[in-house]
Amino acid sequence: MIATFAALSEPSRFRIVELLRAGPCTVNVIGERLGLQQPQVSKHLKVLKDVGLVDVEPRATQRFYELRGEPLRELHAWLEDYRALWDERFDAIDEVLEGMKTKEKAHGRKQKK
Amino acid sequence: MIATFAALSEPSRFRIVELLRAGPCTVNVIGERLGLQQPQVSKHLKVLKDVGLVDVEPRATQRFYELRGEPLRELHAWLEDYRALWDERFDAIDEVLEGMKTKEKAHGRKQKK
DNA sequence: GGGGAATATTCCTGTCAAGGAATGTTGTGG
DNA sequence: CCACAACATTCCTTGACAGGAATATTCCCC
Structure with a gap:
């Protein structure tokens, strides 16, 4: 869970997650839409993938990154315990x-x- | 929101938040229960306070830190948008x-x- | 009002992570 | 098989941050 927090605490990564909410996307497309260079996008996606926030599906020469709900669900469940606040x-x-x-x-x- | 993520991405800080879930607590007590030294506790609390995750109530020479729900509520609301995942x-x-x-x-x- | 408890702040050091540039890899179409 | 397109991975540098030790502050109480 802490790993998820760390991943989302980076602005670019946060924006990537928000972008992927609309559906799977390609590395270059992400870079274009967010104004990031391709290598940085790949690095951020690697971090997101390591914490399970994202999944990859290779298609030909390009790779579609897709958001995974499980970590977010975990966060949501954790927050439920604080709802009384x-x-x-x-x-x-x-x-x-x-x-x-x-x-x-x-x-x-x-x-x- | 990103600030909240950053604050919670630190293990000690995360534990402090979880500890404060049981109710307001004193700096030294936090240090004892989590095995942290007082200065580090103060520093972490400062970070938590800066992002609004915590509030202080001075009482005599000691200060009671209390968890604030607003940032957590914000996170919870954000996650709702991803619930479909x-x-x-x-x-x-x-x-x-x-x-x-x-x-x-x-x-x-x-x-x- | 001076001493001590509770807490805050500073200084220092080492570590780690992000950005940039360059390069490596892989798959595809011709 | 070759050249290019889409990504991934290094290397480097710089800045942020956590921990530790020491010191500063604040406030009560005798």
Whole structure:
């Protein structure tokens, strides 16, 4: 997951990912659209591929890079654990947990608050 | 957003965030629990604060660092746009889009495939 | 108000990664 | 088989950043 963060923390790479959201793309096309030179694009794609954010499908002399959802799904799942920090709908859960804690303590000994 | 990625791409910082999920915490306590020296903890916290991932509340001589949800919420929202990549429930949308594309092409001229 | 706890900041060093330029590789069409 | 097109890979240089040690700051308490 940290590797995914590192990969996406690079502006050019982030833009590549956003570009690939529209569908598979070729190295040169990526370079044209983002104003990057071909070698840099290849290097960035290599990084993205190493962390599984991208997949390659060779076709003749050119290679189509395609976005892979798995790492993004992993990030999404991780963020779910923090949802209570911003989603007020999760306040109810907080209350439930608070209630459970109180109950547990009351069981063991006494209630603190 | 990229700044958030960069902040979270550092292992110690990532662990600090995960630790703060349990609630606000003090610099020294963070250092103890994660086996980090105080100066490094302060530095990491500064980075986290600069990107808004953390907030400080001074209390006497010590400072309680608290996790802020906003950047995480932003990440979560960004990932929603990619959900179709892994969530099969979104396949329906793909079909709709595919249909629209076909229709559009048929309108303009002819259909390629 | 002086000393110590809690934290912040600085300086230094080594490492690592991005960009640029050049070169290597591979596949394809003629 | 050759020349070119599409990529990949080096080499080099430079800048950013993390860790460590030392020092500076801030604030409470006696």
